[in-house]
Amino acid sequence: MAIENRKVTVTVNGQERSAEVEPRKLLVHYLRDDLGLTGTHIGCDTSQCGACTITVNGDAVKSCTMLAVQADGAEIMTVEGLGTRNELHPMQQSFWEEHGLQCGYCTPGVMMAMIGLLKENPNPSEEEIREGMEGVICRCTGYQFIVSAVQKAAKIMAEANEKNDQKVAASQLVGEGNL
Amino acid sequence: MANAVGAPLKRKEDPRLLTGNGCFADDIQLPGMLHAVILRSPHAHAKIKKINVEEALKSPHVIAVYTGKDLEGKIGPVPSSWLVPDCNLKEAPQYPLAIDRVRYVGDGVALIIADDRYAARDALDLIDVEYEVLPAAVRQKEAMQKGAPLVHDDIENNIALHWKAGEVAEEIMENAEVVVQESFYVQRVFPSPIETRAAIGQYNPGSEELTLWCTSQNPHIHRMVLAGVLGISEAKLRVIAPDMGGGFGGKIGVYPDEALIGYAARDLGRPVKWIEQRSEHFTSSNAGRDEVIDVELAGNRDGTLTAIRVKNTANLGAYLSTMGPGVSTIDFGLMITGAYDIPHASCETFGVYTNTTPTDAYRGAGKPEATYQIERIIDLYAREIGMDPLELRKKNLVRKEAFPYTNAQGLVYDSGDYEKPLQKALEIVNYEQLRQEQEKLRKQGKLIGIGLSTYVELCGFGPSKVAGAIGFQGGVWENSTVRVHPSGKVTVYSGTSPHGQGHATTFGQIVADKLGVPMEDIELVFSDTKAISMSWGTYGSRSTAVGGAAVAIAADRVVEKAKKIAAHELEAAVEDITFENGVFQVKGVPGQQRTFQEIAKSANMAWNLPEGMEPSLEAQSFFDPENFVYPFGTHIAIVEVDKETGEIEWKRYVCVDDVGRVINPLTAEGQVHGGVAQGVGQALWEGAIYSKEGQLLSGTLMDYALPKARFFPHIESSFTETLSPVNPLGAKGVGETGTTASIPAVMNAVMDALKPYGVKDIEMPLTPEKVWRAIQNGEGN
Ligand code: FES
Numbered sequence: 020m021a022i023e024n025r026k027v028t029v030t031v032n033g034q035e036r037s038a039e040v041e042p043r044k045l046l047v048h049y050l051r052d053d054l055g056l057t058g059t060h061i062g063c064d065t066s067q068c069g070a071c072t073i074t075v076n077g078d079a080v081k082s083c084t085m086l087a088v089q090a091d092g093a094e095i096m097t098v099e100g101l102g103t104r105n106e107l108h109p110m111q112q113s114f115w116e117e118h119g120l121q122c123g124y125c126t127p128g129v130m131m132a133m134i135g136l137l138k139e140n141p142n143p144s145e146e147e148i149r150e151g152m153e154g155v156i157c158r159c160t161g162y163q164f165i166v167s168a169v170q171k172a173a174k175i176m177a178e179a180n181e182k183n184d185q186k187v188a189a190s191q192l193v194g195e196g197n198l
Numbered sequence: 199m200a201n202a203v204g205a206p207l208k209r210k211e212d213p214r215l216l217t218g219n220g221c222f223a224d225d226i227q228l229p230g231m232l233h234a235v236i237l238r239s240p241h242a243h244a245k246i247k248k249i250n251v252e253e254a255l256k257s258p259h260v261i262a263v264y265t266g267k268d269l270e271g272k273i274g275p276v277p278s279s280w281l282v283p284d285c286n287l288k289e290a291p292q293y294p295l296a297i298d299r300v301r302y303v304g305d306g307v308a309l310i311i312a313d314d315r316y317a318a319r320d321a322l323d324l325i326d327v328e329y330e331v332l333p334a335a336v337r338q339k340e341a342m343q344k345g346a347p348l349v350h351d352d353i354e355n356n357i358a359l360h361w362k363a364g365e366v367a368e369e370i371m372e373n374a375e376v377v378v379q380e381s382f383y384v385q386r387v388f389p390s391p392i393e394t395r396a397a398i399g400q401y402n403p404g405s406e407e408l409t410l411w412c413t414s415q416n417p418h419i420h421r422m423v424l425a426g427v428l429g430i431s432e433a434k435l436r437v438i439a440p441d442m443g444g445g446f447g448g449k450i451g452v453y454p455d456e457a458l459i460g461y462a463a464r465d466l467g468r469p470v471k472w473i474e475q476r477s478e479h480f481t482s483s484n485a486g487r488d489e490v491i492d493v494e495l496a497g498n499r500d501g502t503l504t505a506i507r508v509k510n511t512a513n514l515g516a517y518l519s520t521m522g523p524g525v526s527t528i529d530f531g532l533m534i535t536g537a538y539d540i541p542h543a544s545c546e547t548f549g550v551y552t553n554t555t556p557t558d559a560y561r562g563a564g565k566p567e568a569t570y571q572i573e574r575i576i577d578l579y580a581r582e583i584g585m586d587p588l589e590l591r592k593k594n595l596v597r598k599e600a601f602p603y604t605n606a607q608g609l610v611y612d613s614g615d616y617e618k619p620l621q622k623a624l625e626i627v628n629y630e631q632l633r634q635e636q637e638k639l640r641k642q643g644k645l646i647g648i649g650l651s652t653y654v655e656l657c658g659f660g661p662s663k664v665a666g667a668i669g670f671q672g673g674v675w676e677n678s679t680v681r682v683h684p685s686g687k688v689t690v691y692s693g694t695s696p697h698g699q700g701h702a703t704t705f706g707q708i709v710a711d712k713l714g715v716p717m718e719d720i721e722l723v724f725s726d727t728k729a730i731s732m733s734w735g736t737y738g739s740r741s742t743a744v745g746g747a748a749v750a751i752a753a754d755r756v757v758e759k760a761k762k763i764a765a766h767e768l769e770a771a772v773e774d775i776t777f778e779n780g781v782f783q784v785k786g787v788p789g790q791q792r793t794f795q796e797i798a799k800s801a802n803m804a805w806n807l808p809e810g811m812e813p814s815l816e817a818q819s820f821f822d823p824e825n826f827v828y829p830f831g832t833h834i835a836i837v838e839v840d841k842e843t844g845e846i847e848w849k850r851y852v853c854v855d856d857v858g859r860v861i862n863p864l865t866a867e868g869q870v871h872g873g874v875a876q877g878v879g880q881a882l883w884e885g886a887i888y889s890k891e892g893q894l895l896s897g898t899l900m901d902y903a904l905p906k907a908r909f910f911p912h913i914e915s916s917f918t919e920t921l922s923p924v925n926p927l928g929a930k931g932v933g934e935t936g937t938t939a940s941i942p943a944v945m946n947a948v949m950d951a952l953k954p955y956g957v958k959d960i961e962m963p964l965t966p967e968k969v970w971r972a973i974q975n976g977e978g979n
């Protein structure tokens with residue numbers, strides 16, 4: 020049953036990457052095995068655990084629920100694209116400070132899912148965060164410190180946005196020659 | 199410099215994990231690597247009549263297929279590591295692949311090796327196995343009956359072990375004013391780390407060395423056992439546990455699968471990777487609990503407790519797992535009196551073979567079950583004599599003055615002050631007012647329940663001679679080397695094998711204080727048998743109390759040697775040298791000093807050392823603790839039960855734990871949260887369900903309710919600190935307390951809520967349907 024391999028090209032973490040894959044290959048395997056992005060994990064075979072969550076065109080998606088070929092041409096972000104050790108994304112920084120991870124296996128997926136959540140709801144309540152975590156499972160933390168981490172990240176990100184808005188507003192003023 | 203120990207420091211291991219730079223088993227890619235899958239039995243019990251692998255071998259991707267028969271005489275059976283004495287233990291050999299009979303759904307039948315992950319799975323369908331299905335023994339009490347199907351033909355009544363400890367004279371029970379009796383089932387659950395199990399083997403035909411990366415909480419135990427199974431020198435077998443996505447006991451076991459992967463890598467001369475699927479995990483990874491516990495608690499009407507008599511019938515599954523035999527015997531049976539001064543106790547345990555996946559240690563291992571039965575029966579006893587369960591507890595808790603306290607089963611509790619966390623918890627919830635409110639709300643028809651659990655737990659096993667006496671096939675000491683480089687930077691080697699606990703941070707804190715160096719200067723090495731000398735790994739909440747203690751002692755030895763060098767250089771007597779904040783100083787002579795880094799250089803260069811001193815600055819410690827440690831505490835759950843739906847709503851969850859010295863309050867609290875979550879999971883949602891035929895019905899994440907974030911209350915966690923005298927840190931253990939304490943706390947809360955209906959027990963997990971039925975039955979009465 021030789022089905023021809025297909026070339027799949029994606030922009031992942033800002034870089035264009037491609038590989039020839041079997042049409043049945045899951046996106047998560049394409050990312051991990053073909054592109055070497057092993058930060059995205061696999062925790063189940065029934066699409067429950069969310070360890071494989073990434074963003075595809077800005078939306079949080081479980082990468083085990085998609086075929087690689089379906090992602091052809093997509094803009095993808097994985098945990099590797101979030102931030103570096105010296106420049107952590109607010110979500111990473113908050114997970115670190117609030118002890119939002121223990122084994123760290125679920126963490127990349129949980130962080131990506133929560134980035135998806137904050138995009139929809141930048142200022143979620145504890146309850147909304149817990150509900151927003153419906154698609155992920157963490158067996159280590161009992162979730163509480165994850166909730167604190169997400170709350171902190173939301174705050175940092177909101178402040179940063181505000182500052183950005185001010186900057187944009189200021190530069191617009193500059194541009195208009197009012198200053 | 200501020201003390202690192204006791205500070206809520208951020209973890210050293212996190213930046214790696216947070217940026218996707220962890221290295222878990224499936225992240226490892228080796229040149230020429232092959233992929234393995236294991237064909238597993240779909241039947242609980244069957245004879246293998248024929249296996250046809252022809253079709254599979256025709257696949258261009260398939261490199262090899264092995265069956266049990268192919269491996270006969272080539273790999274030995276995988277033995278249990280806990281041969282509990284004096285219980286007529288009968289160990290049936292577990293071969294890495296079933297040879298002519300499968301004994302549980304998930305039993306390995308064939309190993310397929312292919313050059314592609316997907317093709318390997320395709321080949322599962324190409325193997326044809328002809329089975330003759332046999333009747334299965336599934337539940338332990340039935341499996342013990344005469345005429346039940348035999349899991350192993352030569353093991354009568356399927357009884358793997360019959361163990362007894364303690365005596366309660368018949369007249370004590372007869373003469374008691376009150377005897378409360380109940381049967382509890384602590385159901386089978388799955389440890390369920392989010393990373394499943396995995397193994398990767400790589401063999402070097404030139405050097406004949408085999409390297410095995412595997413998901414192991416105890417790589418040295420894996421090496422020791424697998425060297426025997428595979429017939430390879432321990433010196434040529436290297437076991438590495440890479441980053442691991444949790445374990446919770448499920449990765450203690452030495453599994454047939456790991457032996458298979460090591461064998462195939464050697465046989466084929468190519469690296470072989472096996473990654474367990476989640477659905478496979480449910481049937482092929484050891485499960486936890488599954489104990490039917492019959493308990494009688496005797497005492498007086500005034501609440502004085504005199505005796506407890508317990509019978510545990512434990513489902514051990516089809517084979518004895520690595521720790522399996524010890525869980526329902528030693529771990530459970532010696533702790534049945536819990537935190538109470540009950541003078542007489544006896545425990546009788548039957549360990550029973552069934553056609554189910556083996557059971558092994560799961561977070562708490564025997565202690566959650568022991569705590570469950572005592573905490574539940576205490577509540578029922580209080581109900582029987584019309585006393586508040588708090589009062590009954592207070593009356594019987596072991597007093598502070600009694601420590602070290604010898605319990606009725608002969609264990610010596612190291613230290614304790616049980617009232618301290620109890621009082622603190624009571625204050626947090628305002629217990630008296632709470633009871634009044636409960637009464638008021640009950641009158642309005644609202645079912646509020648308050649559940650207490652005043653637990654004690656046993657962990658940090660030791661000394662090794664006791665381990666030997668209780669049949670553990672290993673030592674329980676720990677090992678650490680503290681190595682100081684010429685620059686004064688430090689590498690610490692520890693025999694514990696962390697997989698989420700954060701030892702790199704907590705052990706780093708211990709060393710930072712001892713050596714007066716910053717945390718950034720300390721790196722930790724774990725989990726590699728080539729880097730670390732013999733040790734015993736991470737389980738049973740032993741890592742800080744035993745492993746951390748070894749680290750502390752090794753660091754002390756480094757300071758001791760460094761001090762001598764400093765004295766030599768400063769031309770002073772060693773007794774006149776002080777060491778503080780990383781500086782050696784001649785007492786009373788300001789300026790006469792050396793930094794730790796200067797001495798590190800001196801020691802490593804060895805240009806000018808005291809007469810007869812060996813060069814370098816490094817010390818090792820092998821620490822064998824003189825006793826177990828016994829953390830304790832109080833958990834209080836407050837719930838409301840919806841009469842109409844049987845649903846349980848959280849009001850509060852408060853825990854005050856005393857785990858001895860807290861090295862890092864942040865990670866300690868994290869451990870409590872995680873532990874509580876798993877305990878609450880057992881009480882309310884999780885449970886393995888087997889059909890009569892031995893089919894696992896809850897065999898995927900769709901059917902097994904691993905708790906989600908929205909299921910949980912906000913946990914209010916705090917600590918008291920009563921130091922342990924058995925190790926230099928004063929530490930006890932925190933990994934399992936949350937699980938041990940929370941199961942009965944939640945159950946007691948719900949039973950308290952249902953008290954108006956006379957409900958005494960509902961089998962866990964407390965699904966709304968079961969709760970609703972209990973209410974209906976209660977109303978009927
Ligand atoms: S791997 Fe579990 S949801 Fe994708």
Ligand code: FES
Pocket residue numbers: 119120121122123124125126156157158159160392443444698
């Ligand atoms: S941190 Fe281990 S599963 Fe979430």
